[in-house]
Amino acid sequence: MTISKWTAAQVARKVIDNEELFILDVRNKDAFEDWKIEGHKFEYLNIPYFELLDGVEKILPQLPTNKDVIVVCAKEGSSVMVAEMLSEAGREVAYLEGGMKSWSSYLEPIKVADLENGGELYQFVRLGKGCLSYMVTSGGEAAIIDAVRFSDVFTNFAKEKGVQIKHVFDTHLHADHISGGRDIAAETGATYYLPPKDATEVVFDYTPLTDGLNVKIGATQMDVNALYSPGHTIGSTSFVIDNQYLLTGDILFVDSIGRPDLAGLAEDWVGDLRETLYTRYRELAEDLIVLPAHFMTIDELNEDGTVARRLGDLFKENHGLNIEDEDEFRRTVTENLPPQPNAYEQIRQVNMGKIAPSHDEQTEMEIGPNRCAVR
Incomplete structure (x- = not known):
């Protein structure tokens, strides 16, 4: 039998199109339990590859013959070996090119909406990390918000759309992934914006992203308005x-x-978080569509692969917006939090411009799921 090589993009389509897939994950059990490829209709078997060195016969009854089977490991090598053994045993399987390393890096651009006056809004879904970035296009110009470090994805997409990147924003100093904002701005000549209260330790020049800032994009004069909303960071x-x-x-x-x-100031910032969620956001129109910078589980994806919900619906359904007692709210967001993101302190240092790790070092820093949310 032949073995096929699947790209992260092919697996992403399985997720977004809500298709079935059987994943044989040959990483160690702790790595699998911490972080795996999620899909609505995915099934899993986790057998560390070293348990298969003497043969794959014992797992053959556990592998389906009526759906696609893909072997996954950390960086590809082990999955190729296991896939070849399965092929020799008469099974048709595939392996994930680049392993979980490539899955962590892949971005799927999806159109969220056509905007007024001819503009477009795109969400870049990083399925393997739960990161969400955005591009607004209008009148031949573009703005990017919360770009991840793969700057070529955004610059190439802008070229495909025939737009010039003029503005690049980070909503805050990120701690779970390395921002691509400054690199995109340097490459395109765009203006890079960062909230000044998050930028007290940065060692580069930036344009302050301040409350009430109104940036026009393109000849169609589409507005992007900034709203100060502290709590995750100041x-x-x-x-x-x-x-x-x-x-x-x-x-x-x-x-x-x-x-x-994530900056070690939970007790200081919890009041700001409540003020933003329970006062500032409550003053906004409930028909606004919320587009966050992260998602935690595959269940948060809509049928088209986007992550978006009406604000009024979140006021009703999101537990974090419905904790009446302030002391209970404080306990919820300061105690029993999930583990902090991998290498988050070093990632903050990178995003401040204080350290410049290599590409491989950056990849290792970002391995694993995002953990920016209160569970």
Whole structure:
């Protein structure tokens, strides 16, 4: 039998199109339990590859013959070996090119909406990390919000769309992934914006992203308005685009709220978090569509692969927006938090411009799921 090589993009389509897939994950059990490829209709078998060195016969009865089977490991090598053994045993299987390393890096651009006056809004879904980035296009120009470090994905997409990147924003100083904002701005000549309250230790020049800032994009004069919304960080800033879309950064997610502890100041920032969620956001129109900077589980994806919900629906359904007692809210967001993101302190240092790790070092820093939310 032959073995096929699947790219992360092919697996992503299985996720987004809600298709079946059987994954044989040959990483160690702790790695699998911490982080795996999620799909609505995916099934899994986790057998560390070293348990298969003497043969794959014992697992053959556990592998389906009526659906696609893909072998996954950390970086590809072990999955190729196991896939070849399965092929020799008469099974048709595939392996994931680049392993979980490539899955962590892949971005799927999906159109969220056509905006007024001819503009478009795109969400870049990083399925393997739960990161969400955005591009607004209008009148031949573009703005990017919360770009991850794969800057070529955004610059190439802009070229495909025939738009020039003019503005690049980070809603806050990220702690779970390395920002691509500065690199994109340097490559394109765009203006790079960062909230000044998050930028007290940065060692590079930036344009302050301040409350009430209104940036026009393109000849169609589409508005991108900044809304100060601290809590995840002291500088966290949201965006209201076209009076229809609320980009919440890491303050509000579909199924949770942002954690305030990643700079070691949870007790200081918990009050800001509550003020943002229970006062500032409550003053906004409930018909706004919330577009967060992260998602936690595959269940948060819509049928088209986007992550988006109406603000009014989140006021009703999101537990983090319905904790009446302030003391209970404080306990919820400061105690019993999930583990902190992998290498988050070093990632903050990178995003401040203080250290410049190699490409491979950056990859290792970002391995694993995002953990920006209160569970």
